[in-house]
Amino acid sequence: MSLVADRILPDEIERRLTTEWLGRTLHYYDEVGSTNDVARELARAGAVEGTVVIAEGQTRGRGRLGRSWASPKYRNLYLSALLRPPASDAPVARLGLVAGVAVCDAIRESHPATIKWPNDVLIGTRKVSGVLAEIEPDGAIILGIGVNLNTAAADFPPDLRDKAGSLLVAGGVPVDRTLFTVRLLIHLEARYVQERRLGFAPIAEAWCEMSAMIGKTIRVDAPGGQVQGVVLGLADDGALRLRLPSGVEHRVVSGDVSVVGGYD
Secondary structure (H helix, E strand, C coil), X not given: CCCCCCCCCHHHHHHHCCCCCCCCCEEEEEEECCHHHHHHHHHHCCCCCCCEEEEEEECCCECHHHCECCCCCCXXXXXXXXXXXXXXXXXXXXHHHHHHHHHHHHHHCCCCCEEECXXXXXXXXXXXXXEEEEECCCCCEEEEEEECCCCCHHHCCHHHCCCECCHHHHHCCCCCHHHHHHHHHHHHHHXXXXXXXXXXXXXXXXXXXXXXXXXXXXXXXECCEEEEEXXXXXXXXXXXXXXXXXXXXEEECXXXXXXXXXXX
16 A cells, blocks of 8 residues: 655645744654654754654654654654743643643544543554653753554554554555644644643643543552552643542552553
């Protein structure tokens, strides 16, 4: 099956982009170790808020909890965005959730999608996107976003084939990667501005609407041990609120989650 476009086209992104500032400074690479690493170097050199790094492939792509992120060239989207929220309010966890909601917004324009805490995006039960939010000493935040667009099922590593998916696998039709990038940047700026102006509540509401976890019993493998409970929603800082079997409410700030018995 041929792809809509072998490469992302920066000039076409610039022509079609309707954002005010996000992506207006765009760095495009054929291959890097990690787009987050490149964005970090740019941030430390004084890059402006809204600077975006895009690569066709990554040799050291990474995700949450120290996991690697498979990054084959000319198939998917590997993007990092530099944000500079006020120094007194650099909510890295919340902005990671903002990014997850924006990715889900973009995918939902063409495919049904849901969010798994904190910011993995699923189509069905397969993960198609992840977000890695990292904070710099000066409070700058780098949002690394990976979206599986045109990876075929057979191209995933064997250990991921029953867990990972792509928009191509879900819909059977190749995705125009340039246009998807434009769509994502538009949604990301809109959700970030919404969070800056109105606070986290609208983002939390959107996340809960998009999540397939609300009301489900989940198991969390966290640094402090395993915990199980029913998902209630999000706290103001982005933590996951659970009701434990004892009836006590519990906050989860990090960990690997799974839905007990699956999503159905």
